Amino acid sequence: MSIIPNFRRLRLPFFSSFNAFFDLGTTVTRIGVQDRGIVMREPSYIGYNSKVKDYIFFGQEAKTILGKTPDFIQISRPMSHAIIADFDAEVAFLRHCIETSIKPYLAEYAFIKPPIHAIASTPSIATEIERKAVEESLQKSGCTQVTIVDRALATAAGSGFNVFSHEPQFVIDIGGGLVEMSVVSGGGVVAQKVLKQAGDNMNKLIANYAYLKHGIVLGENTCESLKIKLLSFDENEEKIVVRGKSLETGLPKSINLKSSDIREAIISQFHAILDSTRELIENAPPEIADAIFKQGIALAGKMATIPGIEKYFHQELKIDTFVVEHAADATIHGLMRLAKDQEALYNISSPTY
Numbered sequence: 001m002s003i004i005p006n007f008r009r010l011r012l013p014f015f016s017s018f019n020a021f022f023d024l025g026t027t028v029t030r031i032g033v034q035d036r037g038i039v040m041r042e043p044s045y046i047g048y049n050s051k052v053k054d055y056i057f058f059g060q061e062a063k064t065i066l067g068k069t070p071d072f073i074q075i076s077r078p079m080s081h082a083i084i085a086d087f088d089a090e091v092a093f094l095r096h097c098i099e100t101s102i103k104p105y106l107a108e109y110a111f112i113k114p115p116i117h118a119i120a121s122t123p124s125i126a127t128e129i130e131r132k133a134v135e136e137s138l139q140k141s142g143c144t145q146v147t148i149v150d151r152a153l154a155t156a157a158g159s160g161f162n163v164f165s166h167e168p169q170f171v172i173d174i175g176g177g178l179v180e181m182s183v184v185s186g187g188g189v190v191a192q193k194v195l196k197q198a199g200d201n202m203n204k205l206i207a208n209y210a211y212l213k214h215g216i217v218l219g220e221n222t223c224e225s226l227k228i229k230l231l232s233f234d235e236n237e238e239k240i241v242v243r244g245k246s247l248e249t250g251l252p253k254s255i256n257l258k259s260s261d262i263r264e265a266i267i268s269q270f271h272a273i274l275d276s277t278r279e280l281i282e283n284a285p286p287e288i289a290d291a292i293f294k295q296g297i298a299l300a301g302k303m304a305t306i307p308g309i310e311k312y313f314h315q316e317l318k319i320d321t322f323v324v325e326h327a328a329d330a331t332i333h334g335l336m337r338l339a340k341d342q343e344a345l346y347n348i349s350s351p352t353y
């Protein structure tokens with residue numbers, strides 16, 4: 001054992017708070033810690049055991065057992081379209097996340113643990129009550145102070161833009177539960193359109209396609225993995241053999257699905273995104289429309305990592321389009337970036353109660 005004392009362990013709290021960052025995504029919850037970066041990415045799934053009356057499965061484990069559990073275990077998703085749909089489940093989920101991903105960092109403080117200051121984001125479409133639910137869920141999970149920032153601002157900051165500049169930037173965040181098309185300028189959102197059908201709805205479209213075209217019933221996780229493995233806007237054509245339940249016999253059945261099948265199944269949803277983008281640009285004041293044409297469109301969110309997506313947007317809209325660096329983590333990166341300037345963060349945060 002080393003005789004040199006571990007000074008990190010002796011770090012004193014100075015009674016300042018400890019910043020932790022929360023992107024409560026519909027599909028994935030991402031948590032960051034000051035000076036450490038992202039410390040957790042877990043599917044936003046939870047499992048309740050009605051026999052012991054407690055939540056016992058969290059994140060990836062809960063998602064993996066979806067559709068395979070006995071009646072007394074219910075797997076659910078506390079978030080719906082980036083809004084808390086089940087408050088108690090979200091509190092239980094956040095408590096677990098804080099315990100496993102934030103507490104180990106607090107353990108480095110030898111004597112008094114500093115209070116946790118949660119910096120979280122909510123979509124602009126959230127009502128005051130929905131924002132308050134996020135604030136309360138974080139407080140109930142152990143955070144002392146909560147600061148809420150508009151998600152579009154965080155995503156734009158995490159996409160590398162200066163959100164305080166008066167040069168409008170257009171960011172489309174394609175996530176699991178929402179597609180947020182936002183023009184950000186001067187520390188605020190100056191134009192926005194939001195669609196409630198995003199990546200997770202595409203899984204349903206794939207299930208419908210397989211059912212109607214091939215007479216096969218596929219589970220939710222199977223459809224998601226088909227989307228992840230096959231969906232591409234490039235020319236390359238991948239193929240996968242998938243097993244499900246035959247609609248006719250109820251017995252297992254295998255079919256071949258190609259990238260073009262998945263594109264056909266979900267393309268209506270991309271048409272909706274393109275239509276909303278055109279509408280947003282058409283209705284925007286000329287200065288903003290002009291800035292969008294000049295700066296181009298930035299794509300963020302995990303769905304922005306679909307191969308060839310930027311080429312597809314460019315072809316359809318005739319506007320330069322690019323996928324931002326670390327697209328899937330843009331929101332949480334943005335929260336961490338905004339918190340570097342406490343005064344600026346205070347100026348753009350929503351009032352808390």
Ligand SMILES: Nc1ncnc2c1ncn2[C@@H]1O[C@H](COP(=O)(O)OP(=O)(O)OP(=O)(O)O)[C@@H](O)[C@H]1O
Pocket residue numbers: 024025026027028029081082174175176177178179198199200224227228301302303305306328
């Ligand atoms: N490699 C991949 N390619 C394409 N889509 C993917 C890939 N991996 C995951 N997805 C899909 O991306 C979606 C999740 O995206 P993301 O993590 O940005 O959502 P989120 O932040 O949880 O949701 P939201 O921001 O809408 O609240 C899911 O629908 C998932 O199936």
Ligand SMILES: [Mg+2]
Pocket residue numbers: 025026175176301331
């Ligand atoms: Mg997101």
